[in-house]
Amino acid sequence: MKSITQLLHFGYHQAMSCIFPVAIFGTLALSNIIEMPFLYRYDAILLILLTVQYLMYRTGLETLDEIKVICVFHVIGLLLEIYKVKMGSWAYPEPGFTKVFGVPLYSGFMYASVASFMCQIWRRLKMDMTGWPGLASAGLLGGAIYLNFFTHHFIPDFRWWLTALVVVVFWKTWIIYRVRTVTYRMPLTLAFFIVGFFIWLAENIATFFNAWKYPDQYQTWQLVSFSKISSWFLLVIISVIIVAQLKHVKASRNPIKS
Template sequence: MRKANQPIAQLAIFGYHQAMSCMFPVAIFGTLALSNVIAPPFLHRYDFVLLILLIVQGLMYRCGIETRDELKVIGVFHLIGLLLELYKVRIGSWSYPEPGFTKLLGVPLYSGFMYASVASYLCQIWRRLRMDMTGWPGLAKSGSLGAAIYLNFFTHHYIPDYRWWLTLLVVVVFRRTWIIYRVRDRTYRMPLTAAFLIVGFFIWLAENIATFFHAWTYPNQHQAWHPVGIGKISSWFLLVIISVILVAWLKHVKVNRGQM
């Protein structure tokens, strides 16, 4: 009986760590949902969301849920996401139609947190499941690939979109890379590219929730909400890679400092 219950217990603990690692993304979508139903007093909605997310990040750091180094990675990814948002909004890929004092060139500053939440999740789950990787191609190859992926988000509006070639390159570069993770005393592993796809799929689901609550609006959603096209999973798949490279860089630096 004890052995029969072990897989259920392992799954329950794995699910617990996943849920705890999603604390910041849940705060984002919870705030978006609540502010969409109940108008915040004294503040525009975008300003209210930014204020709440800053408070949540501060509390997570003060309570030891996130470390100083993890906060730096989240900050970097917030900036990366905000730059992408500024560009995409300028060319009309999507928009933020509501007013706000904390908008920069039509983009609310809270939007960068939606990208940073991916980095927050990865930092959390990496530490909670004591993750490691084998067959990592190195920071030079992975960093160059990550830079090419990020650049393609900007250039595909003017030159051919190379996302599928980049996806193929991801498979080639990370073909020998496996994620090692631990649940209690058991060790598991899975291909890193499979993890990219799984996380990208769940971000796509979250994107549908976010647009439903008017976090941002795509051109075909101005009159009525429509589900986000499933092809967007490929974009999130590639974006997750950038997050993983940043987190891997953090872990590499910490190991070189003699930290665990």
């Protein structure tokens, strides 16, 4: 009975941490079905997601610090989207006033939703880490991963080498999380993969509802390549590195509260 109670509490916190991602995919689904005569779809999605973020902040579901982290990820994601669209990796074929270089501004929120989940679950499950490699190792690896998303169009793709480095650098790193009064732990690399896999599932939902299209989806929708899981795996690593480092900085500035 205790294990069921623990699972229910864990599931509750997971669900509450997914409010913003769910809002994104719910908006994508509904906007694909319901026609909005006065707004382009991409513009309407942006307005809705801005409203959701405002309401989450006003109701206390997100803190001001978490909003700042989300904004950082929005910019990081938007820059990557602009580059990838320019390179023909995927496209946003619908019209919209809030498009920059062919990319709708709402697209950055899809990356920011990962940060939203990270911040929420970190706070709700009172997460911590052991064996963190430090800013130098983690920061350089995160920077190399992000850079590889851009450079693999011109030079060889180093994702598998970077994945091997992830295993080496974070070999001793464990996530500590708490459900009620019980403390659990998990290898950080396993957490990377689990979150990356679920983002890949969400990506399939997003492309099904025409959030964007890969070249092989122009004629008819089909399953996103399994190779994309590795991309999301690496993106999650960047997310965790940034969030963990910001949490560490905040804790060092407020030792009593931490």
